[in-house]
Amino acid sequence: MADETHRAIEAVFRIQRARLIAGLARLTRDVGRAEDLAQDALVIALAEWPQSGVPRNPGAWLMAAARRRALDALRHVRMRDRKHAAILRESQEADDGHAALEAALDDELGDELLGLIFAACHPLLSREARVALTLRLLGGLTTEEIARAFLTPEATIQQRIVRAKRTLGGAGLRFEVPRGAARAERLGSVLEVIYLVFNEGYAATAGEDLIRPALCAEAQRLGRILAGLLPEEPEVLGLLALMELQASRFAARTRRDGSLVPVPEQDRSRWDRLLIRRGLDALARAEALGGARGPYVLQAALAACHARVPRAEATDWPRIAALYDRLLEVMTTPVVALNRAVAHSMAFGPQQGLALLAQIEDLPAMQGYAPLPAAKGDFLLRAGRVAEARACFERAATLTRNEREREFLTERAAACERADVDGKCDPGPATKSYI
Known part of the structure; x- marks a missing residue:
């Protein structure tokens, strides 16, 4: 029973963690300290909730516990640290001693999480x-x-995060949504961050689950808030459209056992029509504002090509290939080039896809990147080169960190081996959906 209670507490904490850190960062102006305080609140909950039960509003309880810990620490150091002492005095000015603190935790534009994103995207930090x-x-x-996600050594990422926390902590920033020129300057990075969070939820890089819906839901929520704040910004609307359209496929992306279902095999009657309508509406607004060549608007247009047709056989692959040609002009990255190769292979045949892959497969960023051999295996299989396709699928299966993707790729390799034995080739979908 205690284990079950602890698991429930940890699940609540995972849900509330980002909001806790955001509110605490507004209070302490130190993201590293905010993370520590959030973890302190979890430790307190693990000690108290098994006896008292999970409170009616666990998020508020955790915030109150972390806030008390923060105020205690501020009282101890106020004589040595004038900045913290000033924040403490502000929190004590209200009649009940807490009103100013509550106000400090409320972002002036309505969402402290969005304020935390803008702070983390401050020009003081590298991209x-x-x-x-x-x-x-x-x-x-x-x-x-x-x-x-970045095809970067883990030690490098750890160093970036540590240095970024130190930089923001030393600058004493206010964790709120900027205005005017400062907001415009940081918007591109904010959009990138939100979509990377969504993408990690849409196709998890590691673990047992293919999808992490909570991450996608949070990214969509932030995208909707941002679109409400900036309704005339085409790329904001483009990102929102892209996320809504991709999220519409969730119910059809996996089977009951959690295994992957590629886009051409999905039951489109299970796609969420409300999300599709929202996505198409946001895309139409973005295009009407003149944003048709923006990278997020182009990606939303690609997703719309699938959302608008009732059957996979009706997919307009030449249009998708043309959109990828335009996208590569504004996003010259190896991953976009890989997706473009997939689109061209579907529109113009596997040999065209192989020719485009040959242009990028030796790039450093593509070494050890599972989707590349997976895509190559698909092209080779459809070209009738079964033994070579099997080797590519086996290679991709060793590279992926997601167990569901590994199972899928291993099964494709096994199907190729069976084809070698019986002389038949099944040219069905062999990779996860890239587009």
Whole structure:
């Protein structure tokens, strides 16, 4: 029973963690200290809740516990640290001693989590540090998961996060949504961060689950808030459209056993029509604002190509290939080039896909990247080169850190081996959906 209670407490903490850190960062102006205080609140809950029960509002309870710990620490150091003493005095000015603190925890534009993202994306930090820190704070991702997302050594990511926390702590920043030119300057990084959080939920880099819906839901929530704040910004609407359209597939992306279902095999009657309507509406608004060539608007347009047709056979692959040509012009990255190769293989045949892969497969960023041999295996299988396809699927299975993807790729390799024996080739979908 105690183990079950502890698991329940830890589950509540995972849900509340990002909001706790955001509110505590507003109070302490130190993200490292905010993380420590949130962890302190968990320790207190693990000690008290098994006896008292889970409170009606566990998030508020955790925040109150962390806040008390923070105020105690501030009282102890106020004579040595004028900045902390000033914050403490502000919190004591209200009649009940807490009103000012509550006000400090309320973002002036309505969401402290969004304020934390903008703070983590401050120009004081490098682009890489901004993204890594926000994924850690907002998404709760481990350094290993962030490293996989960036194709970067884990030690490098850890160093970026530590240095970023120190930099923000030393600057004494207010953790709130900036205005005017400062907001415009940081918007691109904020959009990137939100989508990377969504992507980690949509296709988890490691673990037993293919999908982490809570991460996607948080990214969508932040995207909707941002679109409400900036309704005339095409790329904000483009990102929102992209996330809504991709999230519409969740119910059809996995089987009951959790295994992957590629887009061409999905039961489209299970796609969420409300999310599709929301996504298409946001895309239409973005295009009407003149944002048709923005990277997020283009990616939303790609997702819309799937959402608009009732059957996989009706997919307009030449249009998707053309959209990827345009996307590569504005996002010249190996991953976009890989996705473009997949699109061209579907539109113009596997040989075209293989030719495009040959242009990127020796790039350093593609070494050890499982989707590349998975895509190559698909192209080879459809070209009738079964033995070579099997080797590619086996290679991809050794590289992926997600157990469900590994099972899927291993099964594709086994199907190729069976085809070698009986002389038949099944050219069905052999990779996860990249587009």
